[in-house]
Amino acid sequence: MDKMLFNIIRLKIMSTLISVDTCDFNYLLKVTESTKGNLSIQLKKLGEAKYINVKKCFENNYPKTRYKITSKGVRLFEKFFSDIQILKEN
Amino acid sequence: MESKEHIEIINQMINKTKEQLRPFSLNLIFWGALISIMSIIYFNVLYLFETDMHHILFWTIIPFLGMVFMTNYNIKKGREIGYETHLSRTIKIIWSIFGIAWLFIILLSAIQGFEGATIQFLILFTSAICLLISGILIKFLPVTLGGASILLILTLSSLIPEISYTYVNLFSLSLGFTIPGLFLYFHKSNE
Numbered sequence: 512m513d514k515m516l517f518n519i520i521r522l523k524i525m526s527t528l529i530s531v532d533t534c535d536f537n538y539l540l541k542v543t544e545s546t547k548g549n550l551s552i553q554l555k556k557l558g559e560a561k562y563i564n565v566k567k568c569f570e571n572n573y574p575k576t577r578y579k580i581t582s583k584g585v586r587l588f589e590k591f592f593s594d595i596q597i598l599k600e601n
Numbered sequence: 602m603e604s605k606e607h608i609e610i611i612n613q614m615i616n617k618t619k620e621q622l623r624p625f626s627l628n629l630i631f632w633g634a635l636i637s638i639m640s641i642i643y644f645n646v647l648y649l650f651e652t653d654m655h656h657i658l659f660w661t662i663i664p665f666l667g668m669v670f671m672t673n674y675n676i677k678k679g680r681e682i683g684y685e686t687h688l689s690r691t692i693k694i695i696w697s698i699f700g701i702a703w704l705f706i707i708l709l710s711a712i713q714g715f716e717g718a719t720i721q722f723l724i725l726f727t728s729a730i731c732l733l734i735s736g737i738l739i740k741f742l743p744v745t746l747g748g749a750s751i752l753l754i755l756t757l758s759s760l761i762p763e764i765s766y767t768y769v770n771l772f773s774l775s776l777g778f779t780i781p782g783l784f785l786y787f788h789k790s791n792e
Contacts, residue, residue: 522607530614
């Protein structure tokens with residue numbers, strides 16, 4: 512089992528990113544119901560492990576960060592999901 | 602945490618992401634209304650359009666300004682929502698290509714000197730194809746039927762050559778854009 516996805520915030524992030532093409536930090540903050548600091552740390556970990564892509568840009572002179580799941584992230588998330596389903600059935 | 606709880610979290614998060622089709626419906630209503638109003642104006646004040654350049658300018662500048670306005674609205678709405686689904690990205694790509702195709706048709710018609718009817722046919726035909734694809738993708742029958750109705754109107758207009766461009770535009774835009782757009786806007790799941 513993938514230990515990276517055992518953290519509840521990281522699991523929430525990945526579950527959100529699997530269902531969208533891209534999303535911003537504020538949306539993730541709202542749906543994960545986490546704090547800014549904790550969310551930033553978990554996003555950084557997922558980014559370092561190449562589960563997600565982080566794209567920084569400027570919108571109306573304000574910095575904006577957009578997140579997108581990578582193909583590695585999709586593969587590992589799907590594997591995690593099938594593993595927990597097997598566990599649940601057993 | 603148990604595996605059951607993991608699955609519950611995944612389901613909860615996926616269900617939080619809702620397809621946002623209201624901006625798309627507003628795009629359809631806007632274009633339907635704009636081109637219909639333009640057609641009525643064009644038909645009633647035809648004497649103002651003395652040269653071909655007047656016609657081209659009328660049908661280029663106003664839609665171009667509309668395109669700028671709606672692109673700005675779509676970008677703002679996208680920021681407000683905070684996420685983009687795979688489906689809305691696909692719809693965005695389809696209509697961006699339609700926008701490029703529209704510019705290309707206008708450019709070619711200026712170079713080749715296409716007649717008004719040819720330009721109108723090319724634009725309406727391209728929009729009908731985009732509507733058909735969009736309707737099938739979002740699984741919303743009125744949009745698909747809107748695209749099909751434009752194709753039907755184009756077929757009928759080729760059989761009745763004396764029919765006015767204005768009526769073709771008016772019927773095509775109302776049946777293809779405005780009415781499906783209103784249906785989509787008031788659709789229950791689009792809240």
